[in-house]
Amino acid sequence: MSKIRHLISIDDLSRQDIEYILKKADNFVEVAKGKKSLKILSGKILANLFFEPSTRTRMSFETAMKRLGGDVINLGSLEATSLAKGESLADTLRVVQQYADCIVLRHQREGSARFASQICSVPVINAGDGAGQHPTQTLLDLYTIRMEAKLKNLKIAMVGDLKYSRTVHSLIKALALFNAEIYLVSPELLKLPEEILEVDARFIESDLKTAIDEVDVLYVTRIQKERFPDEEEYRKVAGSYKITSDMIEGKDVVVMHPLPRVDEIAYDVDRLKNAVYFKQAFYGVPVRMAILSEVMS
Amino acid sequence: MSKIRHLISIDDLSRQDIEYILKKADNFVEVAKGKKSLKILSGKILANLFFEPSTRTRMSFETAMKRLGGDVINLGSLEATSLAKGESLADTLRVVQQYADCIVLRHQREGSARFASQICSVPVINAGDGAGQHPTQTLLDLYTIRMEAKLKNLKIAMVGDLKYSRTVHSLIKALALFNAEIYLVSPELLKLPEEILEVDARFIESDLKTAIDEVDVLYVTRIQKERFPDEEEYRKVAGSYKITSDMIEGKDVVVMHPLPRVDEIAYDVDRLKNAVYFKQAFYGVPVRMAILSEVMS
Amino acid sequence: MSKIRHLISIDDLSRQDIEYILKKADNFVEVAKGKKSLKILSGKILANLFFEPSTRTRMSFETAMKRLGGDVINLGSLEATSLAKGESLADTLRVVQQYADCIVLRHQREGSARFASQICSVPVINAGDGAGQHPTQTLLDLYTIRMEAKLKNLKIAMVGDLKYSRTVHSLIKALALFNAEIYLVSPELLKLPEEILEVDARFIESDLKTAIDEVDVLYVTRIQKERFPDEEEYRKVAGSYKITSDMIEGKDVVVMHPLPRVDEIAYDVDRLKNAVYFKQAFYGVPVRMAILSEVMS
Numbered sequence: 008m009s010k011i012r013h014l015i016s017i018d019d020l021s022r023q024d025i026e027y028i029l030k031k032a033d034n035f036v037e038v039a040k041g042k043k044s045l046k047i048l049s050g051k052i053l054a055n056l057f058f059e060p061s062t063r064t065r066m067s068f069e070t071a072m073k074r075l076g077g078d079v080i081n082l083g084s085l086e087a088t089s090l091a092k093g094e095s096l097a098d099t100l101r102v103v104q105q106y107a108d109c110i111v112l113r114h115q116r117e118g119s120a121r122f123a124s125q126i127c128s129v130p131v132i133n134a135g136d137g138a139g140q141h142p143t144q145t146l147l148d149l150y151t152i153r154m155e156a157k158l159k160n161l162k163i164a165m166v167g168d169l170k171y172s173r174t175v176h177s178l179i180k181a182l183a184l185f186n187a188e189i190y191l192v193s194p195e196l197l198k199l200p201e202e203i204l205e206v207d208a209r210f211i212e213s214d215l216k217t218a219i220d221e222v223d224v225l226y227v228t229r230i231q232k233e234r235f236p237d238e239e240e241y242r243k244v245a246g247s248y249k250i251t252s253d254m255i256e257g258k259d260v261v262v263m264h265p266l267p268r269v270d271e272i273a274y275d276v277d278r279l280k281n282a283v284y285f286k287q288a289f290y291g292v293p294v295r296m297a298i299l300s301e302v303m304s
Numbered sequence: 305m306s307k308i309r310h311l312i313s314i315d316d317l318s319r320q321d322i323e324y325i326l327k328k329a330d331n332f333v334e335v336a337k338g339k340k341s342l343k344i345l346s347g348k349i350l351a352n353l354f355f356e357p358s359t360r361t362r363m364s365f366e367t368a369m370k371r372l373g374g375d376v377i378n379l380g381s382l383e384a385t386s387l388a389k390g391e392s393l394a395d396t397l398r399v400v401q402q403y404a405d406c407i408v409l410r411h412q413r414e415g416s417a418r419f420a421s422q423i424c425s426v427p428v429i430n431a432g433d434g435a436g437q438h439p440t441q442t443l444l445d446l447y448t449i450r451m452e453a454k455l456k457n458l459k460i461a462m463v464g465d466l467k468y469s470r471t472v473h474s475l476i477k478a479l480a481l482f483n484a485e486i487y488l489v490s491p492e493l494l495k496l497p498e499e500i501l502e503v504d505a506r507f508i509e510s511d512l513k514t515a516i517d518e519v520d521v522l523y524v525t526r527i528q529k530e531r532f533p534d535e536e537e538y539r540k541v542a543g544s545y546k547i548t549s550d551m552i553e554g555k556d557v558v559v560m561h562p563l564p565r566v567d568e569i570a571y572d573v574d575r576l577k578n579a580v581y582f583k584q585a586f587y588g589v590p591v592r593m594a595i596l597s598e599v600m601s
Numbered sequence: 602m603s604k605i606r607h608l609i610s611i612d613d614l615s616r617q618d619i620e621y622i623l624k625k626a627d628n629f630v631e632v633a634k635g636k637k638s639l640k641i642l643s644g645k646i647l648a649n650l651f652f653e654p655s656t657r658t659r660m661s662f663e664t665a666m667k668r669l670g671g672d673v674i675n676l677g678s679l680e681a682t683s684l685a686k687g688e689s690l691a692d693t694l695r696v697v698q699q700y701a702d703c704i705v706l707r708h709q710r711e712g713s714a715r716f717a718s719q720i721c722s723v724p725v726i727n728a729g730d731g732a733g734q735h736p737t738q739t740l741l742d743l744y745t746i747r748m749e750a751k752l753k754n755l756k757i758a759m760v761g762d763l764k765y766s767r768t769v770h771s772l773i774k775a776l777a778l779f780n781a782e783i784y785l786v787s788p789e790l791l792k793l794p795e796e797i798l799e800v801d802a803r804f805i806e807s808d809l810k811t812a813i814d815e816v817d818v819l820y821v822t823r824i825q826k827e828r829f830p831d832e833e834e835y836r837k838v839a840g841s842y843k844i845t846s847d848m849i850e851g852k853d854v855v856v857m858h859p860l861p862r863v864d865e866i867a868y869d870v871d872r873l874k875n876a877v878y879f880k881q882a883f884y885g886v887p888v889r890m891a892i893l894s895e896v897m898s
Contacts, residue, residue, distance in 0.1 A: 041405050044347045050638045052664055063399055066377045070349055070403040073375040078667040080660045081380075083675075094861035097868075102657050102860060105883035106664040108635050266399060267391035274394075289402035338702050341644045360696050363674045367646055367700040370672040378677075563696060564688035571691075586699035 011301050013124035014132045016140040017177050022184040029150050031297040032290075038074055039292035046076025051303055054107035055081045056099075057134070058114040063266065063288060064134050064143070068111050071295035077303075080106060097126055104129045109303050112136070130302035138173060144265060145177040147294040148226070151287040155261045156223040164190035164218035167228040167248050167271060169199040174265045175228055176203050183208035190218045194244045197234060215248060219260055225250065227264045229271050249273065255281050263287050308598050310421040311429045313437040314474050319481040326447050328594035329587075335371055336589035343373025348600055351404035353379045353396075354431070355411045360563065360585060361431050361440070365408050368592035377403060394423055401426045406600050409433070427599035435470060441562060442474040444591040445523070448584040452558045453520040461487035461515035464525040464545050464568060466496040471562045472525055473500050480505035487515045491541045494531060512545060516557055522547065524561045526568050546570065552578050560584050605895050607718040608726045610734040611771050616778040622891050623744050629887035629894075632668055640670025645897055648701035649675045650693075651728070652708045657860065657882060658728050658737070662705050665889035674700060691720055698723045703897050706730070724896035732767060738859060739771040741888040742820070745881040749855045750817040758784035758812035761822040761842050761865060763793040768859045769822055770797050777802035784812045788838045791828060809842060813854055819844065821858045823865050843867065849875050857881050 011024065020028075037043035053072045057065050069079050082103075096119065104110060104127045112120050113134040120133030120140070135141040152158055163182065165175050169191060179189060179199075183206045190213040191199055204210060219225065227250055235241035250262060251273040264272060264284040276282050308321065317325075334340035350369045354362050366376050379400075393416065401407060401424045409417050410431040417430030417437070432438040449455055460479065462472050466488060476486060476496075480503045487510040488496055501507060516522065524547055532538035547559060548570040561569060561581040573579050605618065614622075631637035647666045651659050663673050676697075690713065698704060698721050706714050707728040714727030714734070729735040746752055757776065759769050763785060773783060773793075777800045784807040785793055798804060813819065821844055829835035844856060845867040858866060858878040870876050 041347060041349065046347075050635060050668065052635065052667060054660070062379065062396070065380070066351070066400065066403050069377045073349060073377070074347065078375075078672075080663045080667070082656065083659070093863045098861060099656070101871075101879045102882045103660065105879065106660050106886060267395060269390045277398075285398045285402065288399045292403060338644060338646065343644075359676065359693070362677070363648070363697065363700050366674045370646060370674070371644065375672075564692060566687045574695075582695045582699060585696045589700060 011298075013130050014142050014298055014302065015120050015124055016133065017142040017145045017181050018140075020142075020181075025146070025149060025181065025184065028146060028294070028297050028301070029153055031301065032150055032293040035071075035075075035293035035296035035300075039071070039289070039296060041074065047300055048072060048075040048077030048303060051077040051108045052106065053077060053079045053299065054103045054110045055079055056103060056110055056112045056114075057082060058112075059135065061113055061134070063291070064113070064141075067288070067291040068134070068295055068299075071292050071299055074292070075296055075300065077108075077299070096122075100127055109299065132298060132302065140177060141173065142177070143291070143295055143298060144174055145181050146298070147287065147291040148174070148178050148263065148265070149181055150290045150294050151263060151283060152224055154290065155263075155283045155286065158185050158187075161185065161187040161224065162190065162222040163187055163224040163226055164192050164213065164215075164222045165199070165226050165228075166192045166215065166218070166250075168197045168230050168234065169193040169228075170197040171231075171234065172228045175199075175226065178226065179203055179208065180206055188222075190222055192218050192248070194230070194248065196244070197230065215254075219254060219258060222260060225255075225260055225262045227262060227268075227271055229269055245271070250276055252276050252279055255279065308595075310427050311439050311595055311599065312417050312421055313430065314439040314442045314478050315437075317439075317478075322443070322446060322478065322481065325443055325591070325594050325598065326450055328598065329447055329590040332372075332590035332593035332597075336368070336586070336593060338371065342371075344597055345369060345372040345374035345600060348374040348405045349403065350374060350376045350596065351379075351400045351407045352376055353400060353407055353409045353411075355379070355409075356432065358410055358431070360588070361410070361438075364585070364588040365431070365592055365596075368589050368596055371589070372593055372597065374596070393419075397424055406596065429595060429599065437474060438470065439474070440588070440592055440595060441471055442478050443595070444584065444588040445471070445475050445560065445562070446478055447587045447591050448560060448580060449521055451587065452560075452580045452583065455482050455484075458482065458484040458521065459487065459519040460484055460521040460523055461489050461510065461512075461519045462496070462523050462525075463489045463512065463515070463547070465494045465527050465531065466490040466525075467494040468528075468531065469525045472496075472523065475523065476500055476505065477503055485519075487519055489515050489545070491527070491545065493541070494527065512551075516551060516555060519557060522552075522557055522559045524559060524565075524568055526564075526566055542568070547573055549573050549576055552576065605892075607724050608736050608892055608896065609714045609718055610727065611736040611739045611775050612734075614736075614775075619740070619743060619775065619778065622740060622888070622895070623747055625891040625895065626744055626884075626887040629669075629890035633665070633883070633886035633890060635668065641894055642666060642669040642671035642897060645671040645702045646700065647671060647673045647893065648697045648704045649673055650697060650704055650706045650708075651676060652706075653729065655707055655728070657885070658707070658735075661882070661885040662728070662889055662893075665886050665893055668886070669890055669894065671893070690716075694721055703893065726892060726896065734771060735767065736771070737885070737889055737892060738768055739775050740892070741881065741885040742768070742772050742857065742859070743775055744884045744888050745857060745877060746818055748884065749857075749877045749880065752779050752781075755779065755781040755818065756784065756816040757781055757818040757820055758786050758807065758809075758816045759793070759820050759822075760786045760809065760812070760844075762791045762824050762828065763787040763822075764791040765825075765828070766822045769793075769820070772820065773797055773802060774800055782816075784816055786812050786842070788824070788842065790838070791824065809848075813848060813852060816854060819849075819854055819856045821856060821862075821865055823861075823863055839865070844870055846870050846873055849873065 038045045111132045117137040117139040120136045124131040188209045252275040261283045335342045408429045414434040414436040417433045421428040527542045549572040558580045632639045711731040711733040714730045718725040782803045824839045846869040855877045
């Protein structure tokens with residue numbers, strides 16, 4: 008395994024790489040909770056370049072950096088940027104890297120993070136590039152599965168929008184490395200695309216009820232209204248993929264969600280121990296600490 | 305006195321609680337000025353969640369946190385948040401608390417801070433909830449009175465908009481605990497509401513001139529144009545509640561204002577030693593340091 | 602040379618002052634790169650008050666401050682400020698200085714930074730006041746010239762918009778203190794104004810080709826479309842002041858640009874060692890470190 012310099016796509020990582028990062032994250036759980044001090048990035052500066060809205064990803068990177076003793080500079084609002092004056096993304100990156108030890112980039116253009124890693128002399132971490140990749144999300148999903156269920160011999164159901172969710176696509180590719188059994192639970196209109204089905208994994212088409220009885224993890228995603236021809240159709244479909252407490256209470260299955268949720272998981276699920284989606288958000292911190300310390304050391 | 309965990313409303317605090325916080329703030333005055341180092345919040349993260357505009361409150365919390373060695377993550381612009389994607393406030397709070405040791409919340413909905421304190425496992429400080437409370441403002445007002453005048457046997461005049469100013473209402477409730485004599489100086493249209501008059505305090509209706517001769521503190525608030533049926537009426541009224549230097553120069557009365565002011569205090573008052581409204585803004589720092597260190601220790 | 606307290610205009614600085622700052626910046630180059638730790642501003646707070654958009658200046662000040670162990674509070678978006686509520690700039694400054702050890706101000710009104718320095722008790726650094734001054738830009742330009750060419754017996758060509766570029770005007774005034782020979786290369790419509798020509802420096806009107814053969818430095822600025830009566834005219838003119846790699850490759854001349862560039866320097870110039878404009882952006886960090894440590898010590 009070679010040293011990780013940039014983190015652009017989950018596809019760049021081998022199973023060994025992933026295991027290495029997840030193991031490294033273990034060291035940071037107590038630090039992420041603020042219970043242990045470990046200022047290994049003291050004096051380092053992270054540049055947060057978010058060209059698209061983000062709350063949780065940006066704040067989670069900030070906390071990861073700051074709890075490790077480092078500091079963060081933010082791009083600020085988009086209208087305030089030099090890009091508004093016609094500057095190319097390449098020039099902005101070449102300037103910003105003069106001010107920082109690492110760049111976290113979210114940009115609407117697919118491939119922008121790869122491009123950034125090619126022109127920057129500091130490490131680049133992809134925090135989402137349009138329809139492309141968001142590898143730290145996939146890593147925190149894997150870490151959550153490892154902590155709250157298991158990565159070995161995993162049975163997981165992907166529920167909801169399997170067609171457009173890049174989060175689901177990336178997670179499936181990564182889970183394929185771990186020989187997971189993947190249940191697909193989605194409306195006809197939102198089935199997993201052919202190219203993802205070609206991944207070397209065991210897929211099982213399923214309904215929600217069967218899946219709940221057989222899997223370790225339900226990975227739920229939002230079904231967006233815009234995907235449907237009319238609202239009536241949407242409401243009917245969305246309702247039948249909604250998780251409620253009576254469906255899972257007492258069962259040995261955990262519920263994950265990349266968040267934000269709207270109503271695909273009922274609020275009364277939150278009180279169950281099956282609900283791990285807020286823990287999942289937390290795990291983003293130690294996982295990002297692992298990445299940041301890896302690329303900046 | 306029990307340990308303060310959340311700070312939601314000044315009404316939750318006893319006189320003893322308030323005295324305890326003000327005394328605690330004494331320890332932080334030199335730290336707030338940057339003349340003394342006291343990094344007791346090193347490694348701690350404060351999440352600043354301002355769903356409504358704020359300059360001074362937000363910056364003052366940031367300085368309080370950073371001068372104590374801690375760090376801050378900000379929500380950022382509202383359009384950039386997950387709330388724009390339809391996430392509930394509860395979910396946002398449940399996620400953000402994974403990234404921070406304390407949440408400072410400003411939200412337009414009355415009761416939102418109390419709600420937040422009920423669902424969060426980290427301390428919540430209310431930095432204003434609509435028409436509701438803004439307890440750190442009240443505490444810094446009290447601290448200013450204590451430092452620049454006196455809390456015991458205080459005579460204070462509330463000047464201007466006594467009807468709509470939540471700052472005035474909260475301060476009156478708190479001062480009632482200290483047996484203050486409260487002069488009410490306001491236009492007919494903007495008199496103190498009945499329910500505040502029921503507070504156990506000594507109220508004296510007064511004109512501005514009499515008040516200036518008799519009180520220790522003038523607490524001036526802005527009279528807003530929107531409260532009046534026409535601009536002519538507004539101008540006449542506002543003019544007669546404006547403080548000018550000739551009215552107070554050489555007298556033993558200090559002038560406070562929660563800021564921002566527009567023209568209810570003439571600019572030539574600034575040069576007088578009676579003017580303590582910028583000091584008042586400063587006192588927000590040691591008072592917030594006291595709160596932050598209290599809830600996070 | 603007296604101690605520098607505020608930095609408002611390059612015109613306030615003597616040649617000795619400038620040499621002192623540039624020499625001081627030398628101490629910070631390794632710190633700016635993150636290769637050396639020097640936390641001399643630990644516990645200090647910088648207030649970044651940018652009333653106009655800025656990416657590089659704001660981020661560069663932030664990095665300068667944070668790499669020296671200090672911290673930064675930002676004004677945030679303009680709509681969120683008290684100014685939106687009708688507060689005067691003076692009041693905002695008088696409040697913000699209660700929270701910080703130094704203020705960096707960018708404001709659209711010419712003279713605003715001077716005004717701020719007169720009312721503030723903390724040091725004020727001008728980061729651009731409308732058509733006025735931006736002295737840290739001039740200092741970083743001088744530092745770049747000193748590092749990548751030479752300040753003594755310098756020959757420099759100012760290329761492009763010499764009429765409206767305040768960056769060029771300030772740099773010329775400063776270079777006059779160092780007896781530079783200044784080549785003026787601009788379209789007829791965008792010639793250097795008379796009042797700058799009165800500066801005590803040696804000016805030489807030149808075409809681009811001659812200048813490239815004779816000077817040490819090309820200082821290139823953007824020619825804006827809005828300056829021309831029609832787009833056809835603009836395109837013709839702009840094209841003839843564009844720097845391309847074949848014009849300078851192998852020659853002993855370096856190319857500077859205050860950035861952002863649009864297309865006045867071809868992208869293939871970037872790979873040449875003549876291109877120092879990204880280094881120039883970097884030098885902003887040690888120069889600003891020198892200023893910050895000077896005014897706050």
